[in-house]
Amino acid sequence: MELDIAKLRDALKSTEARSRFEGAIADALRPDEETRSIAVLKERIERIHVPDGTAKRVGQTFDRMVTRALKKTGEAQCNVLAAPTGAGKSHMMDRLPKDPRLAPSHDMFGPIQPLVYVRAPSPCNLQTLGRVLYKRLTDAEIAPSTKEGEVWQRLRYQMYGQRTVIVAIDEFHNVLVTPKMEVRQAVVNTIKSLLQPTPECGIPHLLRPYPIQVVLAGVPLVQQAVKINGELDRRAKKITIRQLSSTKEGLREMGAFLKAVDNVLGFPRSSDLAEPEMVRRFMAATGGFQGRAMHLVKEAAFAALDDRAPRIDREDHLAVVLEEITTVDPAGNPFLVADASKVRGIRGEDWGEITRLRGIREGTCDE
Incomplete structure (x- = not known):
């Protein structure tokens, strides 16, 4: 067979041209150094945690709860973190899994998961909540057609088998969005059964059912619902997120918080978040909740980075x-x-009605 040198040369040229073209496309799509730097800055800003008085108090409560849970001493408690939408509940709940004492591990019998932490989806009922907890604990699905009682029975097997000592549920109000009191009663009774298991719970003696600490976070509706069950209410420890008032002391505290946040943002220039006039604007915008202020600052910081701005601008970003x-x-x-x-x-009580943040409009247990 005779080799056609001319055709081979043309083919090679075509291949080289195609390679150069594909290389140019790849270079164009590859993030440049500036884009990568901005992505890193955004990730760092997202992780910023500036502990205010409430965060410190919640942290101390969680620390005592973890110690109590791991030692399995005394009665189990239900810690209720209730506050309006956007006040910072989820941010505080997200600190709980960072406790090294609650890190998952393995031994000769299998996995050990001291903490199971989920966010209740919306919409959600007791069966869905059980399936979500089971999925987080086992990474396996329970069929949607499975009856509620069986879901929770299988979940309890796994919790006791994996030595779970704390169950934390954020957005718990999503399970309570129903006008039927008997449904809410079933929800709180189920939570109470985790704190105080009974011999009739159906778990083999080999697994030795034990009290499990519970953390529930959501809008104030959660705190109201806990009162439905007297035993659960007696064991409940209410944690509230304080709302600052526009007094001299409140403005000072908000200003100190914003100054601390501004100092760790990492922009070339200060955003002057703690200037007296800016503090008043933040108080008006957030209803006095520092969690909302932090959310606004982080989102504004992301916008400023996208604009390649040297600081957060009041009008362009906030x-x-x-x-x-x-x-x-x-x-x-x-x-x-x-x-x-x-x-x-924006008053604190109005935020839940107009916000586009995750959450629901606040309600009451007797509506």
Whole structure:
């Protein structure tokens, strides 16, 4: 067979050209150094934790609970972290899995998971909650057609078998969104059964059922629901997130918090978040909740990084972010008006009605 040198040369040229073209496309799609740096900064900002008084108090409560759970001493408790939407509940709950004492491990009998932490989806009922907990604990699914009682029975087998000592459920209000009191009664009774297992719970003696500590977080509806069961209410430890008032002391505390946040953002220039006028704007925008202030600052910081800005700008970033996560209009936006003291602001009790953050409008147990 005679080799056609000319055709081979053309083919090689075509291959080389195609390779160069593909290489150019890959280079164009590959993130440049600046893009990578911004991604790293965003990840660091997302992890920022500036402990205020509430965070420290919650941390101390969690620390005592973990110690109590691992020693299995005394009665199990139900820690209830209740606050309006966006106040910082999830951020505080996310600190719990970081406790090294609750890290998963293995021994000769299998996996050990001291903590099971989930967020209740929406919509959610008792059966769905059990399936979500089971999935987190075993990485296996329970069929949606499985009856509620069987779901929780299988879940208890796994919890006792894997020596789970704490069950933490964020967004717990999603399980309570029902006007039927008997449904809410079943939910709180099930939670109470984790704290105080009975011989009739159906678990073989070999697994030795024991009290499990519970943490529930959600809007104030959660705290109201716990009262449905007297035994659960007696064992409940209520943790509230304090709302700062626009007094001299409240403004000072919010200012100190914002200054600490500004100092760790890492921008080339200060964003002047703790300036007195800016503090008043934050108070009007957040209803006095530092968790909301942190959320606004982080989202504004991401926007500033996308704009390649040297700092967070009040109008370009904070005002825009506030309108993105709430339904506030420009005329009522504390970050846009000339004089923030003349704006009604977003009251704490109103935030749950207008926010676009995850959560539900607050309700009551007897509605």
